[in-house]
Amino acid sequence: MEKDKVKDITYSLTKAGLGSIPVVGAAASELLGLIVTPPLEKRRSEWMLEVGERLKMLEETKGILLESLKENDTFIDIVIQTTQLANKTSEEEKIKIYQNVIFNSLENHNPELAEIQIFLHLVESFTVWHIKLLVLFDNPKKWLITNGITPPELMMGSMFSVVDEAYPELKPKQKFCNLIWSDLYRAGLVNTDSLSGMMSGNGIYAKRTTEFGDKFLDFIKTK
Structure with missing residues (x-):
């Protein structure tokens, strides 16, 4: 996936806001990029790798056809939301919970998206x-x-x-x-x-x- 397509929205907005401040703002924007971008990319890479490995395991142990997931809009919504939330935290416990939501949604063949969104909101707002x-x-x-x-x-x-x-x-x-x-x-x-x-x-x-x-x-x- 191209880097421009995976840039974090929050980071982009923050950088844009800093960039609107003349001279000093431009420098601050670049500094923020140097500080935030490397760990953010690392989080994304680790998340995608871990989720991918667990999906492959489910395919082998549960017979879930990964190719069919591309047509599952509810599953895609869940992956997008959990990915955004997981990239906002460094807490391993929460990251593991977000992963569990993805895979437990596959175990429940008819998950209600509204209920899942409530659960995700609770996880995001709760502490460990x-x-x-x-x-x-x-x-x-x-x-x-x-x-x-x-x-x-x-x-x-x-x-x-x-x-x-x-x-x-x-x-x-x-x-x-x-x-x-x-x-x-x-x-x-x-x-x-x-x-x-x-x-x-x-x-x-x-x-x-x-x-x-x-x-x-x-x-x-x-x-």
Whole structure:
């Protein structure tokens, strides 16, 4: 693909804006190009290589005909959107999620593009911690055991007890965690509006993701 056809729109607009400033702006524009363009091209190349390799693997293991994907408008829309979003971040966790969206859309033979766009918007707006806490509270006890942590026997407490066990680094950041949880609740992904409420031991380890939250996780996880 020619370089002119793959230039990042955001970068182009930014450069154009700087270039409109006389003399100093022109120099700044060139400087921005020297700083931004090499890593941007590297991100694109790595993304295309990784996606291509996984598509080839799906062709070999699942019998998906790659040639037929050219006629699949929904798939093309998903690839274009995830590619743009992936090129905006250096976070490996998010890049992997964007890749998962592409391949999980192939597993779901009739994906709703509107729903996928909502999922992509959520991934883009969320931090990695949003995703980690959502995954944790899909099945708290199972997550702890899978990650080599013995769930403590609790008679009473709040869901922060689970967060503290899973991610000790978040223990002094309860306000931060509550902000994240509020985002998840407003998005309809969890069924409890706060991590702070007191409850029984069984309640602490209860599943907190909603049906929509489960669907979101199913669509972004590695399979």
